[in-house]
Amino acid sequence: MSVDKVTVTKRCITYVIAEAMVYLLIPFFIYVDKKYHLDILKWILFSYFIYTMFNIPLFLSMANEKIIVSDTGVMHVLPTKKIRSYRWRDVCKVYLDSCGRYTNARVVMKIYNGKKIKLPYYLSDYDLLKDYLVERGILGMYSDSPLYYYSNMENKSRYSFDRSSTTQFFDECKVDISEVIDKVKSKDYLLAADILNQKTDIGMDESFLYIRQMKAMI
DSSP states (O other), X not given: OOOSEEEEXXXXXXXXXXXXXXXXXXXXXXXXXXXXXXXXXHHHHHHHHHHHHHHHHHHHXXXXXXXXXXXXXXXXXXXXXXXXXXXXXXXXXXXXXXXXXXXXXXEEEEETTSOEEEEETTSXXXXXXXXXXXXXXXXXXXXXXXXXXXXXTTSOOSSOOXXXXXXXXXXXXXXXXXXXXXXHHTTOHHHHHHHHHHHSSSOHHHHHHHHHHHHHHX
16 A cells, blocks of 8 residues: 555445435425425424434534544544544544444544544445554554454564564664553554654554564563
């Protein structure tokens, strides 16, 4: 995969069709009520008004909300268009969950502050996001399933981890990664990748793959 970032929107054709069908029924109800039950027409219209008020968050979410995932981190554009940005060190876990229809049908990003960003399979570019996370080894860090733990294992870091020393070589640079090792041992894999990226010049994509390699050896 050559993409640098993936954008997942909350626009879902299933939601759009369902909402459109509900509102297309309004003319029919008005016709029927005028013909037979003119006295309850106002209650029908009032019910639609209440229904619309409760659906405003959904409408705003479909129109505005999106999640942008890159090597830099995660950017969450809220329904109100407010932007919340998280570096990978702010994300404590990325894992696959089930939302009821298929096994492993939802990507969940858990932030250290307790917030969870849930991205179900039916959203736009969900498959692209999952491939992006698998390629960088992020899903492989957290999954016990061989399907994801061993997936794309041929895509390895250019640098080899020597478990006998806390000092490692990256190109011609000698770096003490004892702090990185401690974070891997405590299962703070994304924080470890971010720290490694700051200590070296290898880039976040290489850092992710290097941490996945370390996870299998520590």
